[in-house]
Amino acid sequence: MQDRDKVLIVDDEQAIVELMGLYLRSDYEVIPAYSGKEALDKVKSEKPDIILLDVMMPDMNGYEVCRVLKTSVETQFLPVVMVTALSGKDDRIKGIEVGADEFLGKPVNRLELVTRVRSLLRIKHLQDKILAERNEAMNYLDVAGFIVFVIDNDMKIHLVNSKGNDVLGYGEFELIGHDFINLLVPEEERTNLREKFSKALEGQDELPEFIELPAITKDGNEIPMRWYDTLLKDNNGNVTGILRSGEDLSKFQ
Structure with a gap:
């Protein structure tokens, strides 16, 4: 039997938690929480698939809880x-600013509640599948021994495989969001590489077949690298970034 999706319902009024739970219990596993802090604890211990979050709570309001969840790598897609x-x-704008995915007004309409939950869970399952496929692909690249980065149009690191973290001396999520060129490229090469990337991203030039350029490790050392760069595009052909894979040349020296 397939495990049922978990719905965490958070409200400081027990009657509201019980009512929404009654609406959803036939299709989902319902987890109650009665404060913001308890909600965060339940997220860690129960691993819910979706959260119904009250805004007005005394200890920690819903906006604060949502901000914590959406700024954490582990729960940003929850x-x-x-x-x-x-x-x-x-109030709605404030919710959007902290990352809320949807809004429901009180008193909650049963049909609207069930429809919103079902729709958001469908999207979540699709995201989970995409992330799982991405992680599997990254595992293959790790086995192949290549360092792999995905860099967005602003030169920010969007993704790095574990091989890249290991070789450069960083933790799992340490590099995400940093400017690739400012952080990992020797200072004397930064302007030239940024210009090459910018022209390629804007369609004014092509990326070279490969380039040999050292990478700077977290402790400041330089590792000789051979880099292979490929433009990434969406379904409409718009350039969304650069896939940069690198081979550590120090093992051949």
């Missing part, structure tokens, strides 16, 4: 539905 009696535009 769907959060803000459930609130507040109806002002500013």
